[in-house]
Amino acid sequence: MGTSIVKRSRGATRTVLLLFYDVPWGLSLDVPSTPDITISTDRNRYDDADAVVFHPPEWTRARIRARRPWAWDLHPAKRPGQLWIASTIECQDHYPIMRDVRFMRHFDLTMTYRRDCDVPATYAIPHGSVPAMIAALRRPPPPKSADALLATFISSAVDTSNRRAYLYELAQYMAIDSYGTFMNNRALASDAGRPSKLDAISTYRFTAAFENARAVDYVTEKFFDPLWAGSIPVYFGAPNVAAFAPGDHCYIDASDFPDPRQLAEHLRAIAGDDERYGRFFDWKQRPLRDSFLKLIETESRSPVERLCALLRQRFRRP
Numbered sequence: 632m633g634t635s636i637v638k639r640s641r642g643a644t645r646t647v648l649l650l651f652y653d654v655p656w657g658l659s660l661d662v663p664s665t666p667d668i669t670i671s672t673d674r675n676r677y678d679d680a681d682a683v684v685f686h687p688p689e690w691t692r693a694r695i696r697a698r699r700p701w702a703w704d705l706h707p708a709k710r711p712g713q714l715w716i717a718s719t720i721e722c723q724d725h726y727p728i729m730r731d732v733r734f735m736r737h738f739d740l741t742m743t744y745r746r747d748c749d750v751p752a753t754y755a756i757p758h759g760s761v762p763a764m765i766a767a768l769r770r771p772p773p774p775k776s777a778d779a780l781l782a783t784f785i786s787s788a789v790d791t792s793n794r795r796a797y798l799y800e801l802a803q804y805m806a807i808d809s810y811g812t813f814m815n816n817r818a819l820a821s822d823a824g825r826p827s828k829l830d831a832i833s834t835y836r837f838t839a840a841f842e843n844a845r846a847v848d849y850v851t852e853k854f855f856d857p858l859w860a861g862s863i864p865v866y867f868g869a870p871n872v873a874a875f876a877p878g879d880h881c882y883i884d885a886s887d888f889p890d891p892r893q894l895a896e897h898l899r900a901i902a903g904d905d906e907r908y909g910r911f912f913d914w915k916q917r918p919l920r921d922s923f924l925k926l927i928e929t930e931s932r933s934p935v936e937r938l939c940a941l942l943r944q945r946f947r948r949p
Contacts, residue, residue: 647946648679649939653686655718662935668942677707682714682942688726703733714945716938718742720752722844724791742934745848750941752934753926754851755875761931765919768877772861772912776834779806780902781865783839784828786811794841794867797891804895832860836902842868850875863911865898877923878914
């Protein structure tokens with residue numbers, strides 16, 4: 632097998648081979664091709680790869696040959712000069728290996744949901760473009776026709792946040808329409824994926840945005856979908872969710888209430904006061920937060936594109 636690194640004359644740009652040894656769940660590799668970076672998923676090219684992307688949740692015992700203090704033997708072995716990238720949008724609470732410094736020290740770059748990583752890959756994905764997303768957020772909320780005040784879409788059994796227990800108790804104090812397999816009592820008229828979910832959410836005054844983990848920066852589509860659809864997110868998850876909000880007073884944080892009963896009372900009180908309810912949408916008429924605009928501007932380029940830009944800097948010849 633010939634080498635995949637194209638060597639050129641002095642001062643010329645060298646072609647960098649970026650190998651996705653694992654393709655992280657939910658990550659698209661459909662990015663514009665460039666003459667200076669070749670993207671491959673062929674593991675047979677591992678020895679020639681300049682940079683290799685791994686998905687930490689897929690590291691099993693077969694890949695970790697020995698666990699000695701500060702000297703783990705990993706398979707495949709890191710080649711001289713290779714850059715290793717740890718990439719995932721899964722919460723580290725679900726995969727403790729991601730919090731183990733003895734494991735993570737083998738990686739040179741990270742591409743995760745964390746805002747402080749090298750290539751952030753958050754869930755704040757624009758509707759095609761930043762202007763299209765802003766237009767969606769600017770739309771006034773549609774009329775509410777659902778009988779129940781709160782909707783939820785939960786099917787995953789993964790639950791380190793104890794959201795299921797919270798919702799079970801909340802359901803004792805207010806009606807909840809559940810479209811997921813958890814507490815299911817409703818079904819979509821037709822299921823065309825995310826558009827159908829957004830259409831359903833738009834008919835409810837509130838939507839349960841309950842994460843399956845409560846970790847810093849782990850803010851998923853559960854928070855953003857209600858904002859786009861014109862429903863108020865009732866959030867349960869990341870302690871710093873405010874850093875992801877597009878405006879002031881646009882969501883309700885369940886953690887602000889001592890228990891589910893008092894949250895239910897609060898939601899009923901807001902739903903029964905049109906003026907008070909309407910104030911949760913005043914942010915749509917105001918400038919969006921600079922921090923949110925920066926977030927969606929970053930996400931307007933795919934994580935892989937931004938990783939490639941970073942690799943160009945790392946492998947640039949003097």
